């Protein structure tokens with residue numbers, strides 16, 4: 001898969017999602033389904049969006065004992081999604097079990113990427129609550145390398161970290177990057193943002209874009225602008 005824009009479907013109901021997707025008559029965007037929508041509507045929402053021809057990143061961030069994650073991943077794989085994720089904090093055994101669960105009888109599987117440290121975790125909370133005392137950027141890079149060694153396909157990270165991740169884990173290790181805005185002035189609750197063009201220059205493989213598209217007056221135009229800037 002080449003570079004692409006993934007639209008975060010951060011909506012609370014199927015009705016809202018379909019009203020939104022109906023506004024894309026031409027190209028079907030790659031979309032991200034997160035916990036809110038999945039827990040509200042169940043696996044059926046994944047099947048329905050897939051049936052409309054969208055590629056899907058199912059962002060459920062699994063983290064449990066290896067056997068439980070393996071079985072849950074087998075269920076997600078049967079939904080025919082394109083990317084799924086987990087917390088690297090589950091450690092190597094969990095990540096390897098996840099890969100086993102995801103692999104279909106014919107040998108194919110969705111891409112599997114890892115969350116390293118959540119961007120809501122900072123140095124202070126990591127030290128205080130998790131008793132991890134290394135610098136957070138080293139922790140993030142170590143988790144990325146552990147994920148790669150376990151056989152995963154990439155990580156979720158900031159576009160600002162994409163270069164370092166590629167240097168540490170190889171250029172084919174995917175960087176899937178949220179925190180994208182058309183301008184710094186529209187950052188909102190995202191702390192460190194880049195434009196789609198900057199994310200491209202920094203080497204992101206996929207950008208995940210929510211509100212700059214979902215809250216735009218013309219979502220299809222905002223999506224087209226993202227694709228133009230990021231993919232060219």
Ligand code: C5P
Pocket residue numbers: 008010034118119156178179180190208209210211212
């Ligand atoms: O609306 P916005 O463009 O900020 O949406 C970004 C999407 O990426 C949301 O679904 C958010 O949960 C997700 N995300 C993020 N930062 C992370 C991981 C995921 O913004 N570190």
